[in-house]
Structure formats: structure tokens, C-alpha cells
Amino acid sequence: MYPFTRDVAKWVVSTGVRDGLLTVFVQHTSASLVMQENADPDVVLDLADFFERLVPENDARYRHTTEGSDDMPAHIRSALTQTSLSIPVIEGRMALGTWQGIYLFEHRAEPYRRSVVLHLLA
Amino acid sequence: MYPFTRDVAKWVVSTGVRDGLLTVFVQHTSASLVMQENADPDVVLDLADFFERLVPENDARYRHTTEGSDDMPAHIRSALTQTSLSIPVIEGRMALGTWQGIYLFEHRAEPYRRSVVLHLLA
Amino acid sequence: MYPFTRDVAKWVVSTGVRDGLLTVFVQHTSASLVMQENADPDVVLDLADFFERLVPENDARYRHTTEGSDDMPAHIRSALTQTSLSIPVIEGRMALGTWQGIYLFEHRAEPYRRSVVLHLLA
Numbered sequence: 529m530y531p532f533t534r535d536v537a538k539w540v541v542s543t544g545v546r547d548g549l550l551t552v553f554v555q556h557t558s559a560s561l562v563m564q565e566n567a568d569p570d571v572v573l574d575l576a577d578f579f580e581r582l583v584p585e586n587d588a589r590y591r592h593t594t595e596g597s598d599d600m601p602a603h604i605r606s607a608l609t610q611t612s613l614s615i616p617v618i619e620g621r622m623a624l625g626t627w628q629g630i631y632l633f634e635h636r637a638e639p640y641r642r643s644v645v646l647h648l649l650a
Numbered sequence: 651m652y653p654f655t656r657d658v659a660k661w662v663v664s665t666g667v668r669d670g671l672l673t674v675f676v677q678h679t680s681a682s683l684v685m686q687e688n689a690d691p692d693v694v695l696d697l698a699d700f701f702e703r704l705v706p707e708n709d710a711r712y713r714h715t716t717e718g719s720d721d722m723p724a725h726i727r728s729a730l731t732q733t734s735l736s737i738p739v740i741e742g743r744m745a746l747g748t749w750q751g752i753y754l755f756e757h758r759a760e761p762y763r764r765s766v767v768l769h770l771l772a
Numbered sequence: 773m774y775p776f777t778r779d780v781a782k783w784v785v786s787t788g789v790r791d792g793l794l795t796v797f798v799q800h801t802s803a804s805l806v807m808q809e810n811a812d813p814d815v816v817l818d819l820a821d822f823f824e825r826l827v828p829e830n831d832a833r834y835r836h837t838t839e840g841s842d843d844m845p846a847h848i849r850s851a852l853t854q855t856s857l858s859i860p861v862i863e864g865r866m867a868l869g870t871w872q873g874i875y876l877f878e879h880r881a882e883p884y885r886r887s888v889v890l891h892l893l894a
Contacts (some may be wrong), residue, residue, distance in 0.1 A: 540679055549795055549893050551736050555747030557687045563855040564847060566687055566799045569837035570846055578831060578848050582704075589699060591692035602807075603686060604700050611685040612736040613751075614795050614856040616891035625799030625888050628855075645745045648739035649671050649771060649893060656849075672866030673793055673858050679809045697880050704826075711821060713814035725808060725815055726822050733807040734858040769860035771793050771893060 529572040530643075532634045537622060539646055546620050552613040552630060555643045558602035559634050560609040566629030567650035576633075579605045604634030611634055617648065634644070651694040651753045653685070654757035654766075658752055659744060661768055668742050674735040674752060677765045680724035681732040681756050688751030698755075701727045724757030731755055739770065773816040773875045775812060776888075783890055790864050792894035796857040796874060799887045802846035804853040809893045810873030820877075821862070841849050846879030853877055863893065869887055 540550060553560050565571040583601045590600040613630065616623040632642060662672060674685050686692040705723045722763040735752065738745040754764060784794060787845065790893060799807050799875040809815040827845045860867040 549671065549891060552738070552747060554736055555694075555745065555750065556747055557685060557747070562851050563801065564851060565812070568836050568838070571801075571844070574834050574836050574844050575848055575851055577699070578827070583700070591697050592690050592696050594690070600696050604697055607684050607686060607697055608730055608852055610732075612857075614736050614797070614858050616795055616889050617798055618889075618891075622796060623799065623891075625887065627801055628799065643742055643747065644741075646863065647671060647739050647740075647745075663840075675858070675867060677867065677872065679807065679815075679869070679871055690872050705822070712818050714812050714818050716812070722784065722815065722818050722862055726819055729808060729819055730852055735781055736858050765869065767860050767862075769793060769862075769867075 529576055531566065531617055531629050532632060533566065533630045534639060536646060540617055540648065541620065543648055545617060545648050545650045548617045548648050550615045550617050550622060551647040553645040553647065554611055555645060556558055557606055558599060558636050559632060559642050560606040560611060561613050562609050562631050562633050563628050565627050566647055567627055572631060598637045607637045651730050651755050653688065653699055653751050653753050656700065656750045658768060662739055662744055662770065663742065665770055667739060667770050667772045671738045672737045672739050672744060673769040675767040675769065676733055676754065677767060679728055680721060680758050681754060682728040682732050682733060682755050683735050684731050684754055684755050685735060687748050687749050689749055695754060720759040727757045773820055773877050775810065775873050775875050777810065779860045780890060784861055784862040784866055784892065785891055787862065789861060789892050792861045792892050794859045794861050794866060795891040797889040797891065798855055799889060801841060802837055802880050803876060803886050804855060805857050806853050806877050807857060807869050807872050808873050808875055811871055816875060839855045842881045849879045
């Protein structure tokens with residue numbers, strides 16, 4: 529899980545928008561987005577472990593196996609989390625709570641280049 | 651799971667909007683929305699199977715049984731997926747990744763007529 | 773699970789906005805939002821029970837335990853549900869289906885004061 533709250537916050541400031549709606553949108557179906565606690569790094573480790581237990585990699589019942597044994601679990605884990613996050617922007621800043629951080633949740637075993645669209649409507 | 655990306659894409663083009671935010675909103679609590687891979691049809695079959703295993707239909711612990719044994723699992727599966735999808739529209743088109751498709755996820759056993767609201771804010 | 777659809781509906785009317793996009797955003801990572809059936813109160817009891825079974829409180833594999841045994845499950849249950857809900861506003865009212873209600877899902881054992889941001893973009 530990769531935190532990128534600071535990058536998003538910087539971009540929001542750079543737009544000069546004071547009041548609007550930010551959409552964070554991931555253009556993939558085997559990586560997703562989550563809002564999670566940003567204080568204790570153990571939280572996202574425990575979260576990732578939970579998803580590995582909930583959606584096991586080697587389940588003989590999967591039909592979709594041609595792209596690797598980690599691909600179908602990646603799609604399911606994506607469906608259980610978010611493709612987009614909607615965050616109000618108030619007085620030029622995201623209205624996040626103190627402990628909220630934005631994370632990309634990579635569900636494939638190999639590293640991939642991932643695209644996230646930031647869209648701010650004022 | 652019913653794909654309807656093309657219907658949404660056509661509607662977006664018909665509005666003439668070049669830049670905005672599309673909201674796809676399902677007006678039900680026993681059907682939901684997911685963004686999933688649109689290439690291999692096995693993906694959505696495996697996904698549906700997973701949700702049937704995760705949220706079994708005949709669980710004696712459910713209190714809410716008056717609307718049929720498939721109703722409470724339908725509500726839970728809806729809560730685990732999405733009621734709305736937020737998709738940026740850029741240069742007149744949804745900013746979807748190559749493999750992303752929009753699906754209605756019907757959780758009841760019998761077929762129902764379902765309503766989805768498309769809302770485009772520019 | 774605390775229903776607050778009426779409070780949100782009143783606020784939407786008070787803004788005088790006829791057409792727009794409402795974002796309901798919870799500023800926490802151990803409480804979340806769900807859209808659920810508002811008719812039979814058993815539905816949300818069954819839903820809460822399901823999440824307690826799916827994400828058990830006492831799992832020796834959790835690393836993050838310093839904030840109490842109910843904290844890590846709270847984060848996971850939040851990740852499986854929603855931080856924000858996007859609801860189209862049409863003709864001055866939320867475009868909810870007949871049975872849809874908005875709920876705050878408190879995942880901690882003790883009561884907490886929770887903040888929800890309502891943001892309406894027209």
C-alpha cells in the first residue's frame with residue numbers, strides 16, 4: 529500500500545481552487561484506493577494481510593487464471609475496496625480528518641506502473 | 651453481472667459535456683455497481699462466485715428473512731461493493747482505463763427491473 | 773449503525789440547490805458510511821453481525837493493537853465499506869430509491885463523537 533496524500537494535497541493547492549470536489553480515480557481493476565490511518569504503519573500491513581486471507585491466491589475454483597495466479601484475487605480485492613475517492617475541498621484544502629491518508633492498494637505481486645486521475649470540480 | 655459501459659459512454663457523448671464529473675448511482679440496496687475487467691468474461695463469473703461464498707445465502711443467523719433467503723445476502727453484498735461510481739469526464743469521454751468496465755451487480759435470485767441514475771456535473 | 777437520512781435531506785432542502793451532487797464524507801478511519809435498507813431494522817443488525825464475523829476482533833495476527841483490540845477490525849471494516857457517498861440531487865431532493873437510507877457505521881466498541889462533511893456542488 530503506497531501513501532500519496534502529500535502529492536494530492538500539493539496538487540490541490542497548485543490549482544488555486546478554494547471550494548470544490550476532488551475525485552481520485554484509479555484507472556485499473558487490479559489496484560485500488562483506500563482511505564486509511566496514516567499514523568501507525570502497522571495498520572496498512574494488517575489491512576493487506578487481511579485481504580490476502582480473505583481472498584486467497586490459490587483457489588482452484590477460479591476460472592480466470594491465464595494472467596497469473598495473483599490476477600483474479602487482485603480483481604476481487606479491488607471490487608471490495610474503491611476505484612474512486614470523493615473528497616470535499618474546503619478553503620483550499622482537502623477536508624480530511626486528522627488520521628486519514630490516501631493509499632494506492634497494489635494487488636498484483638509484481639510491481640506495475642499505475643495511473644491515478646485527479647479531478648477537481650469547482 | 652450486467653455490463654453497461656457502452657450505454658453510459660453514449661449518454662456522456664450525447665450531453666456534449668467536455669469536462670465534468672459523472673456519477674453513476676444505483677437506486678437499490680440489493681443490487682450494486684462494480685468497475686471490473688471487461689476483457690475476459692470469466693472475471694465477473696469468478697467475482698460473483700466469490701461473493702456467494704463470502705456471503706452465503708442460508709445462514710441461520712440472519713434475522714431478516716421475510717423477503718426471501720436471498721434478500722439479506724443481497725444487502726450485505728451491496729454494502730461490500732458500490733452504490734455509486736464517480737468517473738471523471740475529460741475531453742468528452744470517461745477517463746476509464748483500458749480494461750475498466752461498468753457493471754450492475756444483481757444480488758437477488760429473481761430478475762428485477764433496476765434503476766440507475768446518470769448525473770454529469772460540468 | 774446510525775441512520776441520518778432525514779438530517780441530510782433537511783440540509784439539502786435548506787441549501788435551495790435544485791440540481792447538484794451531494795457528497796457525504798466521514799472524517800474517520802474507524803467509522804464509515806453505508807447506504808442500506810431503511811424499512812426493516814433487522815437488516816442493519818444482520819449487516820453489523822456479518823462484519824463482526826468477517827473481521828473478528830481477537831485475531832492474534834494483528835500487529836496494530838496499541839489502541840485496543842477493536843481498533844484494527846474497525847479500520848478493516850471501514851476499508852470494506854465507504855468513506856464517502858455520492859448522491860445526485862435532482863429537483864431539490866436526493867435521488868434516493870424508495871428503500872435507501874444513509875447510515876453511519878460505528879466500528880469502535882465505545883461511543884465516539886464523529887464528524888461527517890456534507891458538500892453540495894451545483
